[in-house]
Amino acid sequence: MSVLMRKRTGPIGAPDSCCADLVPVKVAQLNDFLTQHAGKSAMVIPALQHAQALFGYVPPEAMQMIAEALRTPYARVYGVATFYAQFRLQPAGRRTVRVCMGTACHVRGAGSVLSAWSEALGVKPGGTTADGEITLEQVSCLGACGLAPTVMVDSTTHGRLTPGKVKQVVSSLRKA
Amino acid sequence: MAERRGRILIGAGTCGLAAGAGAVWAAAERALTDLGLPDTPVIGVGCIGYCQEEPLLDVELDGQRFTYRRVKPDQVKRIIEKHLAGGQPVTELLLGECVDAPNPYPTLPFYAPQNRVATRNCGFIDPTSLSDYEARGGYMALRNALAKPPHDIVEAVKASGLRGRGGAGFPTGRKWELAAKSPGPHKFLICNADEGDPGAFMDRSILEGDPHAVIEGMVIGAYAIGADEGYIYCRAEYPLALERLRDAIEQARQKGYLGNNILGTAHSFHLHLKEGAGAFVCGEETALMASIEGRRGMPRPRPPYPAQAGLFALPSNINNVETLAAIAPIIRNGADWYAAMGTAGSKGTKVFALTGQVNRTGLAEVPMGISIREIVYDIGGGIPNDRELKAVQIGGPSGGCLPASLLDLPVDYESLQREGAIMGSGGMVVVDETTCMVDFARFFMAFCARESCGKCTPCREGTTRMLEILTRICDGNGTMADLDRLERLAGNVKITSLCGLGQSAPNPVLSSLKHFRHEFEAHIRDRRCPAGVCKNLISYRIEADKCTGCVLCARNCPVEAITGEKRKAHVIDPEICIKCGACFDVCKFDAVIRG
Ligand SMILES: Cc1cc2nc3c(=O)[nH]c(=O)nc-3n(C[C@H](O)[C@H](O)[C@H](O)COP(=O)(O)O)c2cc1C
Ligand code: FES
Numbered sequence: 077m078s079v080l081m082r083k084r085t086g087p088i089g090a091p092d093s094c095c096a097d098l099v100p101v102k103v104a105q106l107n108d109f110l111t112q113h114a115g116k117s118a119m120v121i122p123a124l125q126h127a128q129a130l131f132g133y134v135p136p137e138a139m140q141m142i143a144e145a146l147r148t149p150y151a152r153v154y155g156v157a158t159f160y161a162q163f164r165l166q167p168a169g170r171r172t173v174r175v176c177m178g179t180a181c182h183v184r185g186a187g188s189v190l191s192a193w194s195e196a197l198g199v200k201p202g203g204t205t206a207d208g209e210i211t212l213e214q215v216s217c218l219g220a221c222g223l224a225p226t227v228m229v230d231s232t233t234h235g236r237l238t239p240g241k242v243k244q245v246v247s248s249l250r251k252a
Numbered sequence: 253m254a255e256r257r258g259r260i261l262i263g264a265g266t267c268g269l270a271a272g273a274g275a276v277w278a279a280a281e282r283a284l285t286d287l288g289l290p291d292t293p294v295i296g297v298g299c300i301g302y303c304q305e306e307p308l309l310d311v312e313l314d315g316q317r318f319t320y321r322r323v324k325p326d327q328v329k330r331i332i333e334k335h336l337a338g339g340q341p342v343t344e345l346l347l348g349e350c351v352d353a354p355n356p357y358p359t360l361p362f363y364a365p366q367n368r369v370a371t372r373n374c375g376f377i378d379p380t381s382l383s384d385y386e387a388r389g390g391y392m393a394l395r396n397a398l399a400k401p402p403h404d405i406v407e408a409v410k411a412s413g414l415r416g417r418g419g420a421g422f423p424t425g426r427k428w429e430l431a432a433k434s435p436g437p438h439k440f441l442i443c444n445a446d447e448g449d450p451g452a453f454m455d456r457s458i459l460e461g462d463p464h465a466v467i468e469g470m471v472i473g474a475y476a477i478g479a480d481e482g483y484i485y486c487r488a489e490y491p492l493a494l495e496r497l498r499d500a501i502e503q504a505r506q507k508g509y510l511g512n513n514i515l516g517t518a519h520s521f522h523l524h525l526k527e528g529a530g531a532f533v534c535g536e537e538t539a540l541m542a543s544i545e546g547r548r549g550m551p552r553p554r555p556p557y558p559a560q561a562g563l564f565a566l567p568s569n570i571n572n573v574e575t576l577a578a579i580a581p582i583i584r585n586g587a588d589w590y591a592a593m594g595t596a597g598s599k600g601t602k603v604f605a606l607t608g609q610v611n612r613t614g615l616a617e618v619p620m621g622i623s624i625r626e627i628v629y630d631i632g633g634g635i636p637n638d639r640e641l642k643a644v645q646i647g648g649p650s651g652g653c654l655p656a657s658l659l660d661l662p663v664d665y666e667s668l669q670r671e672g673a674i675m676g677s678g679g680m681v682v683v684d685e686t687t688c689m690v691d692f693a694r695f696f697m698a699f700c701a702r703e704s705c706g707k708c709t710p711c712r713e714g715t716t717r718m719l720e721i722l723t724r725i726c727d728g729n730g731t732m733a734d735l736d737r738l739e740r741l742a743g744n745v746k747i748t749s750l751c752g753l754g755q756s757a758p759n760p761v762l763s764s765l766k767h768f769r770h771e772f773e774a775h776i777r778d779r780r781c782p783a784g785v786c787k788n789l790i791s792y793r794i795e796a797d798k799c800t801g802c803v804l805c806a807r808n809c810p811v812e813a814i815t816g817e818k819r820k821a822h823v824i825d826p827e828i829c830i831k832c833g834a835c836f837d838v839c840k841f842d843a844v845i846r847g
Contacts, residue, residue, distance in 0.1 A: 120546035121529055125488075152547070159548040159705075161530035162488055178450025179645065179681045180607035182695055191832075216532065216699065217450035219490055220270040221605060221679075222303025222613035231491050235270035 098137060102130040106138060110145035117148040120156050124163055133164040169204040169211035171249065173197070174228040178217035181225040185238075189225045190214065192239035196246040210249065258336045260284070261310035261317070263375065264296030265460045266492050267453070271306035272325075279325035280309065283332045292336065298461015300375030301615035302362055305347055311335045319357070321347035352376060361612075362631055367593065368617045369601045370417075370577040371454070374461030379496055382503040385464040391509055393580035397472045398517045405476035406432055409579065411587035413599030418444050418535075418572030419650065419676050419752070421598075421665045427569060430559040431477040434567035441479040441521075442544070442563065442570040443470055445486035445493070446528055446535040449648030450699070452679035454603035454615050455573035459486065459493035462577070463500035467523065469576030471509060472583060474521040477569050482521060485540050487528040497525050532649075532703035536751050537562075537570045539705065550707045551751035572677075574603055594620035598664035606632050608681040609639065625659040628682055639684040643768070647676025649696045649703075650756030652763030653689065672763035674756065688785035689768040690775050693761045694722040700757035711754025714745035718761060728788040730776045739765060784846045787831045791847060794835075796821035798843035805835035805844060 109126045113119040123146060127138035134157050143150040157163045175190045190201060197205055197212055204211045220226045223235025227245070234245060260280050264273050277294065284292050300308065305321040311331065312318075318341050320331055327345060334340045350356045354372065357363040368374075377384035385391070397405050410425025431439065443466060447455040459466060470482055484501075486494055501523055504510040512520045526544050533539045534549035541563045543549035562568025578600065582590045591599045598620040604627055607613050611633035618627065624644055628634065635641050643653040646663075652673035654661065661667050665675050683692065701715035721738050724730045742758030742765075749755045765772060774780045781789040794805070794814075801819040806812075813829040816822030824835070824844075836844045 116546075118544065118546040121543065122527070125527060125529065146546075148546075156546070156548055159531065163529065176450075179648065179679070179695070180451045180605075180613075183608045183681060183683050183687055183692075188832075215489060215530075216448070216703075217453075217489070218266070218270075219447065219453040219456040220267040220303075221451050221453050221607040222267055222615070223270050223306070224607060224613075226270060228489075232274075233266050233270040235267065 098131065098135060103137075103141075106130055106141060107145075110141060114145055115147050117146050117152075119146055120148055120153055121160070124153070124157055124160075128163060131167075132170075133167045136165075167208075169209050171209060171230055172211050172213060172228075173249075174213045174215045174218070175201070176216070176218045176220075176224070176226045176228070177214045178221065178224075180217075180221035184224040186225040188239055189227070189237045189242060192242040193227070193246075196243055258292055258311060258313040260292060260294045260332070260336065261297050261312060261375075262294065263299055263306055263308040263310075265299035265374075265457055266490070267299055267303050267457075268306045268308065269492075271303075273307040275325045276307045276309055276323050276328055279328035280332065283329040286329065287333055287337055289332075289337065295378045297377065298374040298379050299457045299615065300350075300356060301366075301368075301371065301457070301617070302347075302612070303614040304362075304612045308347070310350060311341070313339065317350040317352075319347040319350045320345045350375075361633065362614065362616070365618050365622060365626060365631060366616055367601050367619055369581050369590075370465070370574045370603055371458060371461070371615065371617050372581065373465060374457055377462065379461050379463060380499055382464060382500070382507060385462070389584065390464055390580075391468055393583035394468050394471055394509065395515060397475055397583050398515055398519060402432065402476045402478065405472060405583065408587045409476070409582060412582045412590040413587075413594070414575065414578055414582060414590065415598065415665065416572055417574035417578075417602065417678070419449075419647075419674065421675055424571065424575055427559070427571070428473060428476050430557070431479075431567060431569035434559045436567045438481070438566055439477060439479040440563045440566060440568040441470055441474045441477065441482040442537075442540070442568060443482070443484040443573060443576055444535060444537065444540060444570055445484050445490075445497075445573050446540060447487060447490070447573070447677065448532040448535040448703075449650075449677045449679050451607055451645075451648055451681045452605045452677040454605055454678060456490050456493050457603075457615055458573055458577050459490065460496050463493075463496045464504065465577040465580060466497075466573055467500055467504050467510070469571075469579035470523065471504075471514065471519075471521050472579050473569065473571065473576065475514075475519045479569065480520050480522065482523045483526050483544055483563070484523065485526045485528060485534070485544060488530055494525065494527060501525060531705070532699075533705045533751070533753050536753060539751070540570065541568065548705070550705045551753075553750060574678075595662065595664045597666050602663070602675070602678055604663070604678045604680050606680050606682070608645075609635055609641075609684040609686070610682040611636050620664045621662045623660050623662055624654065624680075627663070627680060628659065632682065635682065635684050639686065641682060642685050642687060643683050643689065643692075645673075645681040645683065645692070645760070646679070647674040647759070648679045649699045650674055650752065650759055651676045651679070652759045653683075653692065653767060654763070655767040658767075672759065672766055674759065686783055686785070688726075688781050688783035689764045689771045690722065690781070691726055691783075691785050693764040694719065694726055696760035697722055697757070700753065704753060704757075708748075708750035708754060710745045710748040711750065711757065714741055714749070714754065715757050717741060718745070718758070722761070725772060725775050726781075726786045726788070728775065728779050728786070730772075732773075732776055734776070735765065735769075735772055790831060791826060792824050792829060792831065792833070792836060793826075793845050793847070794822050794824055795843050795845050798841050800841055800843070802840070804838050804840070808834045808838045810834065
């Protein structure tokens with residue numbers, strides 16, 4: 077964890093709070109991963125994915141650890157993290173709802189399904205519910221186009237949605 | 253109860269699961285326990301392609317297999333009790349008998365024209381079982397191939413006429429020949445499993461339902477071009493496909509189909525799995541390689557082509573999932589067999605993803621050259637709710653919208669290109685009169701503008717400007733000069749962009765302008781959206797004569813814009829109305845008028 081002590085001054089995206097907020101076990105797990113791939117800059121994306129799986133988002137401290145361990149400039153790690161839609165630089169909800177806005181879903185009413193989600197959860201697309209539980213996102217295609225419109229709740233895909241069915245899914249989510 | 257030799261098969265691809273296959277599966281296990289048949293295997297198979305009828309549950313008994321459609325968990329026990337235990341199919345729930353052939357249900361209209369080559373095993377094997385794959389001739393082609401010189405393999409693929417199924421349609425054999433000729437002791441073979449085109453899901457289906465088909469194709473390809481290392485780049489949105497691939501690679505390694513000295517020969521091939529991170533442009537081959545190298549997925553100019561300097565600047569060859577899945581059958585059955593299917597310029601079969609406003613959605617693998625009409629009407633069963641077909645969008649954000657008048661166009665690379673669409677990955681989205689073509693063009697442009705990587709100016713700025721113009725037209729603020737501007741800009745972006753994303757981003761706009769210009773003009777000249785989609789150009793009112801005062805509309809209006817007494821005609825306040833159309837949708841008396 078020594079890497080965390082040597083905090084650089086103001087890399088882009090670094091908030092004032094520091095690693096103190098990160099769960100030490102998870103930091104250690106990221107370190108284990110990075111040790112296995114030390115010096116391999118091609119591993120930047122898997123490392124960011126690993127970090128996001130651990131923390132739910134990619135904290136700046138994790139990007140610093142990745143940069144140092146994979147011997148890659150911080151700017152490049154940050155550049156990669158901001159390029160790909162998968163990476164979140166802000167904490168998100170414990171659960172994620174990804175509403176498909178792809179073509180097949182679009183022509184089968186994805187717009188009203190998204191509004192229904194927005195209304196039922198009380199957040200705009202991209203937002204997280206006030207209790208920090210659920211983040212609402214839009215995606216381009218979940219690959220279940222034959223069952224459009226679709227949604228992915230965490231890693232479970234639901235198809236043939238209607239605004240009415242959205243309410244059902246939301247209430248089961250709230251219970252879970 | 254006498255025990256019979258039977259199995260239960262459940263379509264458990266992402267689509268099946270999305271339709272509720274998980275609950276059906278659980279119900280099947282419960283029913284088997286309840287009925288004292290706990291040893292009956294329940295197997296999750298890949299997708300057989302008929303999304304519309306999912307969840308699908310099959311009872312296999314004494315060598316015969318019957319498929320049940322749209323199965324609900326509470327029907328499962330009856331099916332198992334009557335059919336598996338009692339030998340009597342529950343006919344009213346049946347889809348039909350499933351036969352183990354290139355066409356599993358020859359009598360169903362959805363399957364009649366089909367001939368499954370790339371998807372041959374999907375729905376027939378347990379995708380987690382290597383021995384299931386081997387039992388259907390899996391890895392036989394690899395054995396055959398390794399007994400021949402690599403050059404013969406290249407020649408066979410060339411003679412088959414197979415062209416890349418990832419979009420551009422480059423002849424696979426020629427590509428392999430170039431890679432084979434490229435000097436170097438260390439080469440890569442990459443499988444493009446990024447499948448970013450929204451509306452296409454055949455690659456996912458193959459990866460989930462038959463992962464070894466892709467791996468076998470890769471090992472053969474690697475042998476043909478002399479590659480010793482490979483990658484499968486699979487998008488992160490496909491968690492099940494990633495899991496299947498991870499397992500399959502490990503199984504193949506243990507069985508000696510991957511690794512050093514494959515099947516005792518001098519051929520070695522090490523395969524890695526890379527997970528994408530959500531960028532459409534990473535489907536483009538040079539961007540994909542940048543992404544594997546751990547960088548931003550930005551394309552670069554070619555030449556050098558991947559065959560000369562690809563991944564890590566080494567000679568590389570990249571092929572699509574469906575392309576690779578067709579390799580083993582070509583090697584086993586011969587190039588002539590494959591070349592006998594399709595048209596002069598487009599050989600073999602292609603999987604189309606039929607979606608949108610069509611009665612039967614799903615994946616259909618058909619010989620090239622079949623007409624769009626056959627796909628939409630014979631396979632897809634036409635348009636629901638007695639509506640009119642307006643357009644078929646082929647090839648996704650890089651493709652085009654073809655009007656009803658072109659329904660008899662054969663689907664092959666040349667014909668589609670000629671009419672301004674492309675084969676692309678084979679996504680076919682059917683739209684009816686309720687889709688506004690201007691809004692649809694804007695939808696695709698918004699996608700391309702969002703996914704443009706920003707490296708080259710024509711694509712980055714051009715897509716944004718075109719999006720602005722299209723938005724203006726949808727909002728009712730367009731001018732006729734905008735149409736000329738749009739066309740000119742589209743033409744410029746097409747010829748000056750760095751990669752295929754920008755080069756093809758104007759296609760949906762150009763094809764819509766070509767075939768549906770009247771809709772653009774209606775938005776501009778008449779300030780009218782004929783499909784009733786563009787909010788600024790529509791208004792809702794209630795026709796007093798038709799309104800019965802049932803209050804359904806008022807109850808459904810989210811902003812309380814509708815007032816009126818019970819059993820008396822209601823009125824909509826246009827000042828409050830947000831034009832969501834909820835009243836229009838719920839009115840049972842056609843009293844809400846959209847104009
Ligand atoms: C923007 C863009 C996205 C692409 N996406 C994919 C994709 O998702 N899958 C794919 O196989 N090919 C995709 N391609 C085509 C690839 O660049 C490449 O031509 C293909 O993978 C080659 O394989 P093939 O010869 O077997 O078709 C895309 C191309 C462009 C320009
Ligand atoms: S377009 Fe929504 S799942 Fe493919």
